[in-house]
Amino acid sequence: MRAAVLQGPGKLSIEEVEIDRPKDHEVLVKIKATGVCHSDLHYFEGNLPSPNPCILGHEAAGIVEEVGPGVTAFKPGDHVIQLPMIFCGHCPRCVSGFPTLCMNPGASRRRDDEKPRTSFRGRKITPTADGGSFAEKVLSHENGFVRIPDDVALDRAALVGCGVITGAGAVLRTAEVKAGTTVAVFGCGGIGLSAIQAARLAGARKVIAVDVLENKLAAARRLGATDTVDASSADPVKEIRKLTGGGADYAFEAIGLVQTARQAFECTATRGTAVIIGAIAGSPEIPIPYGLLMGERRIMGSILGSTRFVIDAPNYIELYRQGRFNLDEMVTRHCRLDDLLEAFEMMKRGEVIRSVVLYD
Template identity: 45%
Template sequence: MRAAVLEEFGQPLVLRDLAVADPGPHEVLLHTAAVGLCHSDLHYMQGMRKIPLPGVLGHEVSGVVAAVGAQVRDLQPGDHVVGALSVFCGMCHQCLGGRFALCMDTEVKQPPGQARRLAHGGRPVSQVFNLSGFAAQMLVHRNALVRIRKDMPLDRAALLGCAVITGTGAVFRNAQVPAGASVAVVGCGGVGLAAVNGAAIAGAARIVAIDNVPAKLALARRFGATETLLASEGDVVARVQELTQGGVEYSFECIGLPATLEQCFRMLQPGGTATIVGLFGPGVKASIEGSEFFLEKKIRGSALGSARIREDIPRLVELYLQGRLNLDDMVSRRIRLDDINEGFAAMARGEVARSVVVFDGVGA
């Protein structure tokens, strides 16, 4: 099957014909329907985090079940599914505590290089994020998948698996934004727009969207932003404080830069919470003014918005079908697998919310 393979860090992906294994007892083979291009993929392509190469990225996926392993009782061929990188075992300390996104069972959540599901010319190819969605087929653990309604469009469903579950989960599960709250979202790509949308669904009164690309700010209004700020025009923190009379109650960093992490902490009013969603390379540090902790400001991380995929993905599908979750405006471009490198170039230029690779005929 055709796949876009990362063979060298810093180089474009290369289209190859890969072999995919047969499903093991707890595995499911999928025809990939759609896969979104996430900035985390780009971080890995650029070598921010090293993985054994060659490898196949892509972790924002939807698909149609082609075959199931002998022990898979609750999925069957033809089912429509969303995949998420937070595959879980259901039995470890983290899973039993309800923190499925932090499952550390390496039999189920296999580090890149461990799984032997993909091969090229007889040599193993790393499965990254336990999914490897930049490919026409995927062989994955059953607990990476959630069945969805068949009337949910599969191209938009793919976005639920990363950007949307992360951005909305940061609001609903991590920060637990209450109705009437004031919120700022720094970075309005796929993840940040989903956070803006989540804040609107939660009933936040003020939602300040911040980005350094004007088109992203116009888009953020369609997701529920009440105010927008162009990051390049002056002091972001001072302007947020001025707009909100002393700072926001909740801020969300959706880029992955020390400077914007620091901004997110400083723009809080006393007692506020900054949720850091952006991904940082190993060793990257940010600086926080210690005296601000006396103001009971809080800062916290987020792994996929602490997703509980089997609860959250069907709920997000309902919210979309009711017209309350905006996925239509998040798909900026539908592209083919052959055009994936141009898709990442458009992301790097800040042009798109999301480009989504669609595979013809799957789920149609």
């Protein structure tokens, strides 16, 4: 099959790779659509570490082609979303409702002494984020997929696999935003717009979107932002304090920058909560003013939106079918596997919310 193979930073090419057939508890899925996520760009540029060689892509939807022995949750023909990680389902964190913090994700990968699921020129090739969906097919553990209804467009459903669960989950699961509160969201890409939509669903009375691009602020207004701040011309902390009368109850950072992470904390109200969603390259320190911390403010991270995959992913699909969660507006462009470099360039220029790669 064809796949986008990364062999070191910047070295991306479409190659023919080998894929095995499903063994115990494995599922082979024909990929129909994969969103181009900012993490893919980070891997491509070497800002996030990745195995070499690896296959990028982790925000996918497709159709089950074959299942291995022991698989009961899926059958050929089922429509599925691929998850951006594989939880074990048995460890203390999984069973207490936090599969995104699974203590044993390796349990669902093949051992080194087994035949690799995918290989390139005789070498094992590793999928990033247990995905590897910039490829015509994916072979993975059954805990890496969630079934969805057959009538949902797969290019829309794909976004649920990473951007939606990450952004909306940060609001609904990590922070548990309450009705009547005020929310600020820094960054209006796929994750930020999902956070904005979830804040509206949660009943926030004010949802303030912050970005430096007018096209993204306009999308934020259409998807539920009550106010917008153009950070290229205004200080977002001052503006948010003004709009909320003292600070936001919750602030979400969906860009992945130290400066905006700090701003997210600084714009919160007394006893407010700042949630850092964006992946910050290089794991730097985030300076926090002590005086603000003493207002009983909190700052916390969010991994994949604290999502309970099996419950939450189909819920977002159902909300989409009811017209209460807009996925259509977030898919701004379709492309082919061969156009991936162009998709990265457009993402860097902020011209798209999501490019989605389609496969035949």
